[in-house]
Amino acid sequence: MTYRIRNILIAVGLALVAMLLTLFYVTNYKRSVQQSTSGVSVYVAASDLTAGTPGADIVKQHELRVETVQQRDVVPGAISDPRQVSGLVLAAPVYAGEQLTLRRFSNVAAQGIRSQLKGTLRAVQVAGDPNQLLAGTLAAGDHVDLVANLRLQSNTTSTATRIVLRDLTVLTAPNDPTLGKVSTPSGGDSVILAVTDTQVQRLFFVLKNADWTLELRPVVGAIDSADRVDTLNTVLQGGAR
Numbered sequence: 001m002t003y004r005i006r007n008i009l010i011a012v013g014l015a016l017v018a019m020l021l022t023l024f025y026v027t028n029y030k031r032s033v034q035q036s037t038s039g040v041s042v043y044v045a046a047s048d049l050t051a052g053t054p055g056a057d058i059v060k061q062h063e064l065r066v067e068t069v070q071q072r073d074v075v076p077g078a079i080s081d082p083r084q085v086s087g088l089v090l091a092a093p094v095y096a097g098e099q100l101t102l103r104r105f106s107n108v109a110a111q112g113i114r115s116q117l118k119g120t121l122r123a124v125q126v127a128g129d130p131n132q133l134l135a136g137t138l139a140a141g142d143h144v145d146l147v148a149n150l151r152l153q154s155n156t157t158s159t160a161t162r163i164v165l166r167d168l169t170v171l172t173a174p175n176d177p178t179l180g181k182v183s184t185p186s187g188g189d190s191v192i193l194a195v196t197d198t199q200v201q202r203l204f205f206v207l208k209n210a211d212w213t214l215e216l217r218p219v220v221g222a223i224d225s226a227d228r229v230d231t232l233n234t235v236l237q238g239g240a241r
Helices: 003-037 055-060 112-116 199-209 232-237
Strands: 039-045 064-070 088-090 105-107 121-128 143-151 159-172 189-196 210-216
Touching: 055 088, 112 159, 121 199, 143 199, 159 199, 189 199, 199 210
Parallel strands: none
Antiparallel strands: 039 064, 088 105, 121 189, 143 159, 143 210, 159 189
């Protein structure tokens, strides 16, 4: 075999390998395209669904319908069986025709106030009179500061006032019918606040040992001044020439 013939055979062999690889690639590509365009059954909302709707009610009231979509159009987390959501609650709105996914649902136990508690946050119910709790003004989602007037010594009338806690989230307002009335000596209301597991200690101390009130923070652009403590002397001398 001459050198020229050997080179020709090598070239032909490489061409055959290239052709086989091309056929293999084209075959796999056609198969993937066919799979992506094949019909897949998914569950979509038959009507608009609001957050807080139990999954069991959605299934029971036939709020789902089956539609066929292409494989590539299936939303991640799409349910394959209505029973997957029967023990869950819808955490976000779903609109008619939208695919139903597990990402839109949460555990039943994590609804209401519980759904807003994460990490170190805790919920504390605080009873007080309407003025302290801004009854009629305060609403769930508002942010408040806690102002306290503390006795410096138990056997004297010397006191000091300061903002003890800032930017507390109101989980339930005094006028919320789901909260109900709390029996207090003054016949007052109550509010549920979100505090951290360390803030609750300062809050409890103030409730037991001081006069206090809540103050409403701005909804947008709230700014905190420098912390300060006011006593009889600072109040009398403040602004005096």
